[in-house]
Amino acid sequence: MGVREWLLRQAALRPRPLVVGCPYGTRARLLVEAEADRRGWVAAAAPAEAGLLVVCGAAGSEIGQAVEVVWEAVPAPRVLVEAASDASAGAVRRALDDAVAELAAGGLDGGARHGDAGRPVAMAGRGRDRDGLTLDRLHVPLGPVLADWPAGLVVETVLQGDVIQEAVVRAASAGADGVSFWDPPRRDETDRDETDRDETERREAARCLDSLGRLLAVAGWPGAAREARRLRDRLLAGAAPAGLRRDCERFARRVRRSRVLRWMLRGVGPVEGRAGVPERLRGDALDRAYGWLDTLPSPLPDDPAPATQNGGSRHDGDPGGAGACGGGQRVDRVVGADGADGVVLGLLAGLLVGAESAVARLIVASLDPDLDRLPASAAVRRG
Amino acid sequence: MGFWTLAVLAVAGGAAVFVVNSMARATFALLTSLLAVAGTLLLVDLGYVGVLVVLMMVMEMLVMAVFMIMYMMNPAAGAHGAEDAGDDGDRDGHPGDDDLHRGARHPPGTVRPMTLQSFLLLAAALFSIGLYGALSQQSIVMLMMGLELMINALIAAGGAFWYYVAPHNADGQVLVLVAVTVMALEMAMGFAVTTAIFRARDVDLTDEAGDLKG
Amino acid sequence: MDEGTGAAAVSLVVSLAVLAYGAAALDAGLGGARGAAGAPLREAARLLVQGRRRTLVPDTLLVRTGTVLLPLAALLAATVLPAGDRPVLDSGVGIVWFNAMEVCVWGALWLVGWGVNSVYPLIGGYRFLAQGLSYELPHMFALITVALGAGSLRIADVVAAQREVWFVVWMPVAFVVYLVSALAMAFWGPMGEPVGRNVAGGVPAELSGADRLVFAAGRYALLVVVAAAAVPLFLGGGAGPVLPGWAWTAVKTVAVLGGLVLVGQRVPAVRMDRFTEFAWVVLIPLTLLQTLVVAIVVLP
Structure with missing residues (x-):
């Protein structure tokens, strides 16, 4: 050999x-x-x-x-x-x-x-920028093929140095039609019974873990990102609910405890509470991440209230308190029906302009739109 | 032997600054020259100063690289005014180079020992390359590289004077430290002015910024 | 070069390689890989058979120089560290030498980032410079504090000065700042933004095959060196009961190294747009205060 x-x-x-x-x-x-x-x-x-x-x-x-x-x-x-x-x-x-x-x-x-298959070299042009220096502009598309990136999202950016000057956000055309995986199978029916309610909750929690995995990976915390993904897989497999609930809570506590994460995410990608902007998008990246943590299943006994209060009390002073996402309200918030994913597409371009590339990735990951929930004619947003 | 290798490296690096066709390479050619001179300082027992020069110069050149690439519309396509300068650069750069080679060959079979004269020769070669660069280049950044080369020559000469002439007091070492500081100042001031001009008028060539000329 | 120096040089290279391998294996283990002990070997095998990627009009000379410079700088920085009784290069300005070699890493990363002519590596290179400008001043003040406490820039003298009390005991701030900057120097873990996942791997994003292997090896070597430097600077070098000096040096190095690797998995990345302010407004005054305290203590 x-x-x-x-x-x-x-x-x-x-x-x-x-x-x-x-x-x-x-x-x-x-x-x-x-x-x-x-x-x-x-x-x-x-x-x-x-x-x-x-x-x-x-x-x-x-x-x-x-x-x-x-x-x-x-x-x-x-x-x-x-x-x-x-x-x-x-x-x-x-x-x-x-x-x-x-x-x-x-x-x-x-x-x-x-790699060097005869594409012509595009020379960078120049344009006005944040600091009044007319620097070279570089056209860099983010997505659709990028690690830890929402499926199908394309952000065409104009970079000067490390700063995004212009951004066009759109959804890449889908190859097929379908239903978002995160939407529970029977969400259109009004007479939801207990199992459906559980299923909705479970999927939503799994989706939050998926988004958290992405956000934490982009935030450079590989250990926690891996844990989020493993919990997500266990949750979807429906295995050992008691142990899983405990692990979820431990994970949420661990993420909340991280001061560095708080320091890095606070004030990133702030979304004001305007009309038409769903509650769970409001606040900054940290609020949204904590909002995801609030949707995780909490340990039994079945009453979810302690966990919610627990979660809420930690960021009482936050604008657009993501704590509102937690606990008892979960089921009322029909997944995807608030159109949040469409709203994100509209917001994104405005949030990205002026951001550095590292922050831009965090902003996208903290909003993590699920483009599969968009109506067929997805709009293009410029910023 | 070590000295002559470093000397040739220093001069070749200095000459390459105005010959190579890319700004990034020019910076690192200059860095090579600076580091080679720092190496010669180590040969004359200037351990602290020599290592300090290495430390300072690497940082300085990297900051310079960032600025330079920022101002050049097309960094890969080379320095302004360097196209016609290439030949002259060779002519100006090489006399020193040749002298060094001649020095290294004489007497035949042995290596000429390191003396004050050899240091001054190196300094003269570096200074003339730098002077040539400062006079011939139009881009402010390239001009500053010429200045850096001249100060580089000063560092080499200062270190040698200390070692050969007055090793008992620290004047020569202080001179080198002052030169390093001047270099850092030149960078800071130079880029502050360049940034201001560039911002106000989109100019990074000396000829277009000559309004204070009498 | 006498025989002792030659032997010391060989043992330095070998121990550097062993520790770097260990660090890679530990990181793989913490990163969830199965069979972590062999993971670096498999990764090396993968990179050895992997083809070389060519980007559009790269500056190959600069890329190669930068790639090779990385392990070289680590090795050169390690020469002043005493592994056994004395270092390979017993320089009177060992601390400055260490600092200078570590700054060469800036050059290496910038060369690679710029040379491959691709967006993400370039951004990574920029980021590392920003990182360098953030951590370097506190780092230098921490080193100056050590030199001040020992009254010498020679690392052997620094070790000798800690015979009574380790520097970590009465220079805790300098030690902590050193550890932070150690992470930054090796662009590791929380300070790993220049090679972060959010820029598709950053500086080495376009490297593959042997180039990437050399780059990765250099990075681990660098991590080992910055961890190893903490031992003579703050942890009393080879001082300790029962065991011989080299063994204590090894034990302490492994402990620091393990800590750094662990932090890499446990702490999110720190962005320079926030850290720079912290470094300049908080860390620099703190290290200055520390230097003041040490200066008053050593005042004759």
Whole structure:
């Protein structure tokens, strides 16, 4: 056995997957993330780092093109995995197994040098900026293929230095039609019974954990992000509710205790409480993160009140108190029906202009719109 | 031997500042020159000053790189006024270079020892390259690089004078420290003025900012 | 170079490599990887077989220089640290040397970030400069405090000066500031914004294959060196009962290193738009006060 073969086999045991979420691909993405975590794979942050590109859901023409560009940037040995929106856990597992086998055999070679495929060099133009220096403007699209980024969201930015000067926010065209994974199956019916109510709550909590995982990953707290994602997967699997509730509470306490997180998120992406802006979007990134924490299941006995008060009392002085999201009101707030995800698209451009790139990512992650809930004709917002 | 290697490196780095075609490379060529001179200081027992120069210069050059890239519309395409300057730069830069080589070859088979004269030769070479740069370049940033090279020569000469002429009192070392401070000041002041002019008038060339000329 | 120095140099490189590997393995373990002990090896294997990525019109010379400079700077900074009884390079200005080599990392990161000609690495490079300007002054004052307490810039003298009381005991502020800047120097954990996930990996985002391996190895080496430097500067060097000096140095280094790696997983990233203010308004006066206290104590 040659050295290269041995190295390839060793390497294939721990590939770095770059997971691309497509519209209506949330379910597949969750399965892939859970499976990757189970195998101890660390997600790649950039294409050059990855060896495995996992496309979750159906990429439409636009995202398909973006995926192709990213694929060019993945160095060999590399494997592209497509997980269909309705793939089962077993299918995902098999696909990843196949990918590992293929990587061990050398993957698809010849990808290493595709980066310089004769695109013309666009020279940066110049324009006015925040500090009155007419600096070079750089056009940088954020998304749709980016680690820890809402599926299908595209923000076309104009950067000067590290600062976003202009932003156009839009939703990439979906490759298929569907229903958001986070919406419970029967949300249109009015006669919700107890199980539906539980299901709604569970999904909503899982969605909050998913968003928290993203936000914490972008905020550079890998440990907590991983914990959020693991809790999310356990919650969706419906396993061991008692232990899970306890773990959720411990996690929420841990996140709330972090002073650095408070210091970094306070005042980021402030949303005023105007009419038409749902309660849960108001405040800054920290308020929204704490709002997500409030939706997590709290330990039994069933009465959720103590946890709510607990959560509320910690940020009494906050504007637009996210505590209002908690506890008893949960069920009234029909998931997605407040149109928050559409509102986010409208707000985003205004929030992003003038922000530094690091803050911009935090703002997006703290709003974390689910574009699958948008009406078919998604608007383009400029800022 | 070590000295001559460093000297050639210093002069070649200095000359490269006005020859290479990218601003980023120019900065790091200048940094090479500065670090080589810091290396010669270490050879004459100026441990503290030499290491301090390394520390200061790396930081200074990086701040400079950021400013420079900010002002250049097209950093990769090179320095303003450097196109026609390239040949002259070689001519101006190389005499010192050649002298050094000649010095290194003489007497045949052995390496000429490090003396005050050799330090002054290095300083002269660096100073003339810097002077050439300061006079010939139109971009304020490139002009400042010329100034830095001249001060670099001063550092080399100051260190050598201390070592060979008056090692008993600290004047030479203080001179070097003053030179380093001047360099930092020049950077700070220079970029403050440049930023102000650039902001007000979108100008980063000396010819367009000559309104105080009598 | 006499024989003792040669042996010390070899043992320095070996211990640096071993500790860097250990740090990588510990980080992988805390990061949820299975079989963490072998994880760095597998990652190295992966990077060795991985192809090299080429971006559009890169400045390859600058990228390569920067990549190689990173482990080189770590190694050069380590030469003044006494592992056993004496360091490889027993310089009279060891503390300044350490500081200068650590500043070379700024250059390395900027070279890589600029050279690959890509947005995210460039932003990462910018960020590291901002970070450098934030942490460097408090860091320097912390080092000056140590030098003042020992009355020497030679690291061996600093160790000797701690025979009675470790510096960490009566310079706690300087020690804490040093640890913060140690994280910043190695752009690790909470100070890892230049290579953060929110800029798609930042500076090394476009590196792959061997380049990335060298970069990653350099970063871990740097982390080891900044952790190891805390031992002679604040923790009494090899002083301790029963065990020989080198063993105590190793134990203390591993403890500091483990702490730094742990913090990397436990604390969110710190952004420079907030930290700079804190560093200049809070940390600099604090370190100055610390220096004042030390100056009064050592006043003859």
